[in-house]
Amino acid sequence: QRIGYAVVGLGHLSLDEILPALSSCKRSRVAALVSGNVDKMRKVAQQYGVKESSCYTYQTYDQLKDNPEVQIIYIVLPNSMHAEYTIRGAQAGKHILCEKPMANSSAECQAMIDACQKANRKLMIAYRIHYEPFNQYIRKKIQANEYGKPKFVDAFNCQSSANPRHWRHIKALAGGGALPDIGLYCLNTTRFLLGEEPIEVSAYVYSDPENPLFSEVEEVCSWQMKFPSGVMVNCATHYNVHDSRKYRVMTERGWYELDNAYAYTGQKLTTSRADGEIVRQETVSIVPKNQFAAEMDYFSQCVQDNRAPYSSGEEGLQDQRIMEAIYQSARQNRPVKLPLIEKKDAFR
Numbered sequence: 356q357r358i359g360y361a362v363v364g365l366g367h368l369s370l371d372e373i374l375p376a377l378s379s380c381k382r383s384r385v386a387a388l389v390s391g392n393v394d395k396m397r398k399v400a401q402q403y404g405v406k407e408s409s410c411y412t413y414q415t416y417d418q419l420k421d422n423p424e425v426q427i428i429y430i431v432l433p434n435s436m437h438a439e440y441t442i443r444g445a446q447a448g449k450h451i452l453c454e455k456p457m458a459n460s461s462a463e464c465q466a467m468i469d470a471c472q473k474a475n476r477k478l479m480i481a482y483r484i485h486y487e488p489f490n491q492y493i494r495k496k497i498q499a500n501e502y503g504k505p506k507f508v509d510a511f512n513c514q515s516s517a518n519p520r521h522w523r524h525i526k527a528l529a530g531g532g533a534l535p536d537i538g539l540y541c542l543n544t545t546r547f548l549l550g551e552e553p554i555e556v557s558a559y560v561y562s563d564p565e566n567p568l569f570s571e572v573e574e575v576c577s578w579q580m581k582f583p584s585g586v587m588v589n590c591a592t593h594y595n596v597h598d599s600r601k602y603r604v605m606t607e608r609g610w611y612e613l614d615n616a617y618a619y620t621g622q623k624l625t626t627s628r629a630d631g632e633i634v635r636q637e638t639v640s641i642v643p644k645n646q647f648a649a650e651m652d653y654f655s656q657c658v659q660d661n662r663a664p665y666s667s668g669e670e671g672l673q674d675q676r677i678m679e680a681i682y683q684s685a686r687q688n689r690p691v692k693l694p695l696i697e698k699k700d701a702f703r
């Protein structure tokens with residue numbers, strides 16, 4: 356039996372990716388909708404076969420507790436609303452899948468973790484890269500030191516954003532600009548690939564003072580991270596350039612380069628290695644997966660098997676803490692140290 360999801364917020368991500376992906380899931384299905392726009396919700400409900408009695412507004416959201424067809428609530432709202440809807444959802448007795456970034460502060464992240472623990476419900480942050488086969492492949496090769504130890508990573512995630520009235524450009528709603536929205540992927544993916552936690556960050560943030568898009572949130576952020584093994588990571592994110600999403604992991608005797616690394620589709624993996632005197636470069640082909648379907652089916656399986664998800668609330672909190680250190684470093688114009696943390700467990 357497929358696990359029933361309530362999808363909360365019918366914006367771009369829900370309509371273009373999540374609802375279509377649910378239709379192709381093996382373990383997950385849409386069972387309810389939550390939206391402030393009742394007309395839109397009615398049309399979407401008809402399209403996906405959701406009963407009228409399983410359509411809720413933000414005011415009637417808490418009544419989800421009486422809907423036994425819903426086991427998981429998927430929060431797809433502006434970032435500032437993640438904490439409130441996660442906490443209310445857990446109190447309604449449902450497991451929570453929450454979009455990234457987890458919230459706008461580490462205090463909010465902690466409150467979400469505490470509420471889910473208290474209600475004995477699972478909490479997963481929607482880090483789809485953890486369930487994407489190209490990134491999983493590179494992680495495995497790096498952890499096995501295939502071409503020697505990793506030494507240096509260069510990662511960037513950039514796009515353009517044009518509407519100053521959109522919530523992504525309002526600090527109270529978005530929490531920040533390019534960093535929590537798309538730069539987060541460089542941070543989260545690097546931690547995933549290396550399997551260790553940074554101990555120091557050094558950052559630079561800039562916004563064009565003439566551009567109203569960036570009067571509240573940053574346009575660009577670049578930062579470096581130092582890891583306990585000595586790996587150095589160089590990251591950048593930009594909200595005002597043509598789309599560019601790539602990383603290269605450099606190891607002692609080779610490298611892995613993933614183009615479109617954080618995109619929904621179109622990943623292209625190239626590797627290079629020294630083979631004696633010869634340098635061999637090749638493209639690795641891997642069958643792609645729908646990342647949203649993979650992520651939802653993974654969480655449904657965690658619920659069915661009663662086990663903790665890899666992309667836990669603690670995982671989201673750790674990213675939030677590092678982003679707070681990145682902003683602090685940029686503000687104070689100095690490197691900021693982070694506590695030494697043992698990586699909690701291996702990917703399952």
Ligand code: NAD
Nearest residue numbers: 364365366367368369431432433434454455456481483522
């Ligand atoms: P969106 O603006 O397209 O949709 C947001 C939805 O929230 C809309 O339906 C809007 O009506 C609703 N909403 C409710 N209260 C609102 C308020 N006070 N202000 C503005 N909107 C309000 O945004 P989106 O791109 O769908 O992003 C939603 C979430 O998903 C964000 O947290 C974002 O970071 C995340 N996201 C994740 C991915 C991914 O690849 N995992 C991709 C895109 C977005």
